Amino acid sequence: MSEHLLDVDDLYVEFRTRDGVAEAINGVSYTLDAGETLAVLGESGSGKSVTAQTIMGILDMPPGFITGGRILYNGKDLLTMPESERQKIRGAEIAMIFQDSLSALNPVFTVGDQIAEMFQVHRGMSKKEGMAKAVDLMEQVRIPGAKERVKDYPHQFSGGMRQRIMIAMAISLDPKVLIADEPTTALDVTVQAQIMDLLQDLQRERNMGMILITHDLGVVAGVADKIAVMYAGRIVESANVWDLYAKPAHPYTQGLLDSMPRVDSKGEELYAIKGLPPSLLALPPGCNFNPRCPHRRDKCVHEVPPTEEVAEDHTAACFFWKEVARG
Amino acid sequence: MSDPNASVSAAAPETVETETYRGSSLPPEASTEKPRSLWSDAWRELRSSKIFILSAILIFFFLIMTFFPNLLTFGKDPYTCDLKLSRQGPSSTAWFGYDNNGCDVYTRTIYGAKASILVGVFATAFAMLVGGFVGVIAGFFGGWVDSILSRVTDIFFGIPLLLGGILVLSSFPSTDNANLYSEVGKVVLALGILGWTSMTRIMRSSVIQVRNADFVIAARALGATSGRIIRKHVVPNSLAPLIVVATISLGGYIGAEATLSFLGLGLQPPVISWGTMINDAQPYIRVAPFMLFFPAIFLSVAVLSFIMLGDAVREALDPKLR
Numbered sequence: 001m002s003e004h005l006l007d008v009d010d011l012y013v014e015f016r017t018r019d020g021v022a023e024a025i026n027g028v029s030y031t032l033d034a035g036e037t038l039a040v041l042g043e044s045g046s047g048k049s050v051t052a053q054t055i056m057g058i059l060d061m062p063p064g065f066i067t068g069g070r071i072l073y074n075g076k077d078l079l080t081m082p083e084s085e086r087q088k089i090r091g092a093e094i095a096m097i098f099q100d101s102l103s104a105l106n107p108v109f110t111v112g113d114q115i116a117e118m119f120q121v122h123r124g125m126s127k128k129e130g131m132a133k134a135v136d137l138m139e140q141v142r143i144p145g146a147k148e149r150v151k152d153y154p155h156q157f158s159g160g161m162r163q164r165i166m167i168a169m170a171i172s173l174d175p176k177v178l179i180a181d182e183p184t185t186a187l188d189v190t191v192q193a194q195i196m197d198l199l200q201d202l203q204r205e206r207n208m209g210m211i212l213i214t215h216d217l218g219v220v221a222g223v224a225d226k227i228a229v230m231y232a233g234r235i236v237e238s239a240n241v242w243d244l245y246a247k248p249a250h251p252y253t254q255g256l257l258d259s260m261p262r263v264d265s266k267g268e269e270l271y272a273i274k275g276l277p278p279s280l281l282a283l284p285p286g287c288n289f290n291p292r293c294p295h296r297r298d299k300c301v302h303e304v305p306p307t308e309e310v311a312e313d314h315t316a317a318c319f320f321w322k323e324v325a326r327g
Numbered sequence: 328m329s330d331p332n333a334s335v336s337a338a339a340p341e342t343v344e345t346e347t348y349r350g351s352s353l354p355p356e357a358s359t360e361k362p363r364s365l366w367s368d369a370w371r372e373l374r375s376s377k378i379f380i381l382s383a384i385l386i387f388f389f390l391i392m393t394f395f396p397n398l399l400t401f402g403k404d405p406y407t408c409d410l411k412l413s414r415q416g417p418s419s420t421a422w423f424g425y426d427n428n429g430c431d432v433y434t435r436t437i438y439g440a441k442a443s444i445l446v447g448v449f450a451t452a453f454a455m456l457v458g459g460f461v462g463v464i465a466g467f468f469g470g471w472v473d474s475i476l477s478r479v480t481d482i483f484f485g486i487p488l489l490l491g492g493i494l495v496l497s498s499f500p501s502t503d504n505a506n507l508y509s510e511v512g513k514v515v516l517a518l519g520i521l522g523w524t525s526m527t528r529i530m531r532s533s534v535i536q537v538r539n540a541d542f543v544i545a546a547r548a549l550g551a552t553s554g555r556i557i558r559k560h561v562v563p564n565s566l567a568p569l570i571v572v573a574t575i576s577l578g579g580y581i582g583a584e585a586t587l588s589f590l591g592l593g594l595q596p597p598v599i600s601w602g603t604m605i606n607d608a609q610p611y612i613r614v615a616p617f618m619l620f621f622p623a624i625f626l627s628v629a630v631l632s633f634i635m636l637g638d639a640v641r642e643a644l645d646p647k648l649r
Contacts, residue, residue: 056548058544058547058548087550087552088550090547090548090549090550091548091549091550091551092550095548095549096545096548096549098541098544098545098548100541103540103541103542104541104542104544104545105542105545106542106546106559106560106563106564107542107564108366108563108564109559109563117551117559118549118550121550121551121552121555122550166545169545169549170549173550
């Protein structure tokens with residue numbers, strides 16, 4: 001097996017709550033190489049953010065428990081390495097961007113302070129050097145008037161500008177992996193496009209691997225190299241962008257694509273996947289998607305479908321993917 | 328901090344930004360506005376509050392009494408007494424009259440501020456430091472650390488302030504060579520040891536709120552250590568309620584000191600404090616009520632000003648109350 005930059009291997013995470021055990025992640029595997037963008041797609045509660053938190057090591061434990069699997073970064077397992085070593089990777093090698101930039105920035109310090117802090121913590125720079133770097137970074141993320149604005153507080157920025165500051169903080173130490181957890185969800189559409197452009201440019205310049213967590217199929221299409229679709233803590237289908245959009249092999253992916261509004265479907269009723277996402281406390285037996293699946297057979301209720309190779313670099317976890325793919 | 332004006336001014340330039348962000352030079356939005364932090368916002372709010380101005384003026388006077396009492400007493404010495412003048416009522420030479428020993432009540436009242444204010448300030452500082460520290464540790468780390476610290480806090484919380492104060496102070500009776508600072512120190516310790524628990528509870532709950540804020544998780548994801556997260560992210564964002572409670576309880580400590588001194592347990596003569604003066608005056612309340620009246624008024628006004636200050640600070644720091 002060739003070595004990947006990041007290799008999540010058969011990861012299991014559960015949350016032990018008062019109401020029972022919520023199986024948040026049930027055997028997730030994906031890989032990421034330098035310069036590659038992996039989009040992790042899924043509904044709320046499908047485990048896409050929990051996977052990211054586990055990679056970052058910011059999962060709340062307890063109630064969260066990692067019950068199996070490995071996360072290899074440059075061949076070393078993040079989950080078993082000592083905390084001191086992991087602390088060096090966090091932020092410097094693997095960094096993360098959050099969804100809500102207003103609450104992800106500390107309201108009592110200026111943005112310059114907060115970017116400079118990265119250099120003070122990890123590089124041992126002085127405050128002054130850090131501030132100079134902060135201006136530099138704010139220019140790189142295209143914040144107009146960066147020199148004046150470093151002394152402003154987060155609430156003085158618009159949503160798009162704040163997200164740029166969040167990005168500036170995340171890329172400040174030239175991380176090899178950037179995890180963007182729904183970076184554009186809180187922004188309006190025009191700003192969304194700018195932020196995605198910016199992320200893509202930065203990624204290319206620095207040859208970073210990027211994990212883009214989103215539920216927005218539109219955002220994904222433009223930037224991702226490959227896509228992993230998650231449902232109830234499993235990756236149900238993964239492929240490169242073109243294959244996935246052209247030949248979805250899992251009924252859930254197909255449902256998602258069909259429920260996208262299109263320009264040419266104006267006036268028609270929008271397709272929706274029937275039913276609700278399952279409760280993680282009581283996942284349906286067999287294939288987790290079976291209660292909502294239009295292709296359901298008896299087998300789906302009793303057996304868990306294995307992940308099968310549909311084509312090269314294209315896998316799906318469905319017994320009847322041939323039937324589904326034929327459409 | 329969510330400031331309605333700020334969010335409006337920040338939202339408006341969004342359209343400008345979409346068109347011109349690629350352009351090289353754009354005047355920064357809101358460049359005329361000074362950077363506004365939580366604290367500068369609160370200060371702005373405070374300056375326009377009448378209650379704050381009133382309490383600040385009063386506290387300013389009490390501070391002058393504390394540090395420069397001779398400015399207000401025209402050089403009179405509180406220990407120069409003339410028994411001939413015993414219990415003479417207020418007059419143009421002695422505005423507040425004379426006490427049982429023929430000492431000028433006005434001078435003694437002014438000099439009495441020092442002990443009361445010092446006890447109040449230091450007991451508050453003590454309680455704030457100890458209580459704040461324990462609260463941060465309990466709130467931030469949670470789990471068994473929190474359980475142990477919270478139970479210890481509960482035990483101390485169960486001891487009534489006055490009863491505990493009496494207990495502590497009567498176990499350490501004053502020696503003959505008592506001076507102001509050893510006396511004040513003793514009372515500070517008694518009040519502080521029993522008073523830190525409420526600060527711990529406030530700080531703990533406020534830290535628990537902040538602990539799970541996105542910016543704390545973000546800081547952790549970007550590689551900050553626990554120590555740094557506490558210093559830079561948790562404490563500055565959870566300090567506001569503690570400051571409010573501390574300001575209000577400062578008044579409470581001054582009152583508690585007076586109560587203990589009145590009972591003969593707090594500050595001891597020759598230290599002058601409002602509490603000891605009230606104690607001295609108590610047997611003569613029918614013949615010379617002014618002996619009680621003036622120190623009592625000063626005590627009440629001092630307590631009131633700190634409580635009003637605390638109220639004003641709370642309003643300034645809590646945007647929901649605006």
